Amino acid sequence: MPKIRFDADDLSTEAASEQWLYEVCDRAGSSVPFACKAGACGTCATEVLSGFEALGEQSAREVRTLRAQGLDPARFRLPCLCDVGGDVTFGKSPHAEGGAALQTHEVVVESFRPLNLTVCEVRFFVETPSFDFRPGQYMIFHLPRRSEGKVIRRSYSISTPPSDRRHFEICVRAVAGGFGSNYIHRLRPGRRLRVEGPYGDFLLDGSGDKEILMIATGTGMSPIRSMLTHLLHHRSDRRVRLFFGVRHESDLFYTDLLRGLEAHHPSFEYRLTLSQPSARGWSGHSGRVTDLIDSELTERDAQNTQVYLCGSQAMIESSCQKLRQLGFADEDLFFENFY
Numbered sequence: 001m002p003k004i005r006f007d008a009d010d011l012s013t014e015a016a017s018e019q020w021l022y023e024v025c026d027r028a029g030s031s032v033p034f035a036c037k038a039g040a041c042g043t044c045a046t047e048v049l050s051g052f053e054a055l056g057e058q059s060a061r062e063v064r065t066l067r068a069q070g071l072d073p074a075r076f077r078l079p080c081l082c083d084v085g086g087d088v089t090f091g092k093s094p095h096a097e098g099g100a101a102l103q104t105h106e107v108v109v110e111s112f113r114p115l116n117l118t119v120c121e122v123r124f125f126v127e128t129p130s131f132d133f134r135p136g137q138y139m140i141f142h143l144p145r146r147s148e149g150k151v152i153r154r155s156y157s158i159s160t161p162p163s164d165r166r167h168f169e170i171c172v173r174a175v176a177g178g179f180g181s182n183y184i185h186r187l188r189p190g191r192r193l194r195v196e197g198p199y200g201d202f203l204l205d206g207s208g209d210k211e212i213l214m215i216a217t218g219t220g221m222s223p224i225r226s227m228l229t230h231l232l233h234h235r236s237d238r239r240v241r242l243f244f245g246v247r248h249e250s251d252l253f254y255t256d257l258l259r260g261l262e263a264h265h266p267s268f269e270y271r272l273t274l275s276q277p278s279a280r281g282w283s284g285h286s287g288r289v290t291d292l293i294d295s296e297l298t299e300r301d302a303q304n305t306q307v308y309l310c311g312s313q314a315m316i317e318s319s320c321q322k323l324r325q326l327g328f329a330d331e332d333l334f335f336e337n338f339y
């Protein structure tokens with residue numbers, strides 16, 4: 001079995017071939033810190049002392065994220081993107097406790113609002129005057145887990161536009177048994193937290209003049225709301241369509257906000273769909289957001305539309321497959337998957 005050594009922790013372990021390195025680091029109790037687990041933030045960047053080639057080829061995303069951190073892609077890897085392919089010895093993780101400082105900020109909860117039974121909205125005041133972000137980006141929250149004396153990092157997308165740089169909001173679904181999401185649901189005004197970022201390359205391309213289609217499910221609405229309100233505040237005349245899907249009526253949120261934006265901005269159209277509406281009482285569209293791709297889009301849209309998708313990996317994969325079949329080019333598809 002391949003041997004994985006963490007020199008900085010003086011730890012060694014055995015791993016199965018093709019096992020995800022995140023699992024190996026976690027099980028071994030290494031000090032390699034993780035946040036997005038998707039190669040976007042670079043938190044887990046770690047020096048490789050030997051066995052570099054056993055970690056497989058580097059993707060363009062891995063190289064880009066390492067360079068953005070000022071780290072040499074020939075010496076460092078992102079374990080969250082690697083599988084075990086042989087013996088490896090890791091050295092230092094620059095972002096481990098005591099490592100190089102990340103861009104962190106103190107924030108104070110200004111308001112907490114339940115949006116439905118499982119999704120809440122939290123508004124933060126940012127103490128750093130120079131704080132800035134772009135629509136679509138996310139923050140990593142440092143959440144203290146007192147029982148283990150550890151800080152758990154979780155990523156949450158900013159849902160507000162950057163016009164107000166001293167505040168941002170997030171909306172978070174409580175995951176059953178999940179530490180981070182339930183911690184966020186227990187926040188109340190006055191609580192202080194440390195956050196890191198902004199991070200992410202799921203960014204609105206504000207330079208083009210193509211039409212925009214946004215597709216979101218659940219709290220995937222969060223970065224989409226930031227992009228949408230940014231565009232509408234700037235009185236963009238680009239046509240913007242939003243397909244938003246949730247399961248039941250009880251999962252709905254931001255319905256009044258989105259209907260209000262649609263009423264005030266002729267360039268904005270909003271389509272809502274429920275995948276499992278109750279037997280009676282729902283007169284709107286039923287089905288998945290991918291059904292809206294079939295019913296609302298044509299090959300003509302593929303030529304002049306950029307698409308921004310956020311939600312589960314399964315939704316993003318099946319939407320992109322349908323969009324590519326219609327003729328959408330990969331360079332017009334932008335996405336962020338939460339899970």
Ligand SMILES: Cc1cc2nc3c(=O)[nH]c(=O)nc-3n(C[C@H](O)[C@H](O)[C@H](O)COP(=O)(O)OP(=O)(O)OC[C@H]3O[C@@H](n4cnc5c(N)ncnc54)[C@H](O)[C@@H]3O)c2cc1C
Nearest residue numbers: 036155156157171172173175178179180181219222338339
């Ligand atoms: C870039 C990025 C941005 C994100 N932005 C948001 C956001 O704006 N709003 C938001 O609500 N979430 C967002 N997430 C997801 C968020 O970071 C956490 O993964 C999520 O809140 C679960 O964390 P947890 O600590 O509660 O659960 P964990 O303790 O990590 O997991 C508990 C259990 O739930 C499962 N699980 C974990 N996540 C999910 C999920 N999303 N759905 C179903 N089961 C799950 C796990 O497999 C595990 O069994 C984002 C993720 C990424 C990578």
